[in-house]
Amino acid sequence: MSNVSRLIKRNVYIPILKRTGSVLLAVGLLDIAVMAYCIANRISYSSSFNVFAVVAGIFLLRGSLRAASIVRWFAAFLLAGFLALLVAWPFMQPIDLTLTHMRLSPLSTAASVGVMALVFALLFWLYRELGRTPVLAACAAAGRKARDMRIPAAAGVGVVAALGVFLALLLGGESASKAQAMAEQQLGSAYQYHVSSLNIAKNSQGTFVAGVVTAWNAKEIRHVSVRWEEH
Known part of the structure; x- marks a missing residue:
């Protein structure tokens, strides 16, 4: 029996799914709490994690390989999108405006950068954990087709590029x-x-x-x- 077969038979992938599921569930619940606080105090707030993270976390805790595949796909999509956005940002907003905001509101800027860094780290961790050998082997054994992660990465870059072109046309008219x-x-x-x-x-x-x-x-x-x- 190969090492991969032993890993599948021993359900070694289950702790990985439970670990990532617990983190996603905690992040989702925290995000919902922050959103509720902001709504109650009429503070502007937007996030795409909350409900998605809670639902995905629950399915991962239940050992869903389909959820693992979907979450990893979206992690690759968002990671590529974030990186593309960093490159495109100087073309979407004047650099002087960005620097002025950093100088006049250093705490707000630091908080925003900190949150973005945490989100990026979370996405990278999810992508890496759900791409480990036991999880991929379990997906293959369950008959799930291996996903090419270059596709969501290209999609993430494409969305940002399309947004940049749209904004350039709209805001330059x-x-x-x-x-x-x-x-x-x-x-x-x-x-x-x-x-x-x-x-x-x-x-x-x-x-x-x-x-x-x-x-x-x-x-x-x-x-x-x-x-x-x-x-």
Whole structure:
């Protein structure tokens, strides 16, 4: 009997699934608690872990090899997406704005970087643990087709690239120029301007545009809401 067969027969993969499941469940419950606190105190908060992490954690604790395969796939997808986003970020937001935010809000910046580092570490750990030999061998023995992790990695990079192109087209058009001009009319030339978001909605009554323009200088960062109707 081969070493792989012995590992499968002894269910060596089960502790790995339980360990990763326990961590995911804990992270998901913590995320839900933080989200509830932020909602109750009207604090902006967004996360994609909460319910997904809880459900995936429960299935992993039950020894689901299908859940292990799905979680590893998404871990590869998100890891590649995070790395691509780091590369694309200077093209999505002016470097000077990023540096100004770091200088004016060092604690907030440190907290954001810390959370991102923890998330990245968690995803890497999940990818590595669920790709260990006992888990992959158990999947193969159960008749599950081996997944090519280059596919989710390429998908993660592709999503970020598509988002970057979309934002470049949206925020580089006439509507973005008008939004920036409207913000500059309110605050004057003492600021630099960057269109942070833009929403264009069309209906039978016309086209409605709303957006947020970030204005900054060496002393402060401000967010200006603009909206208008196009005929």
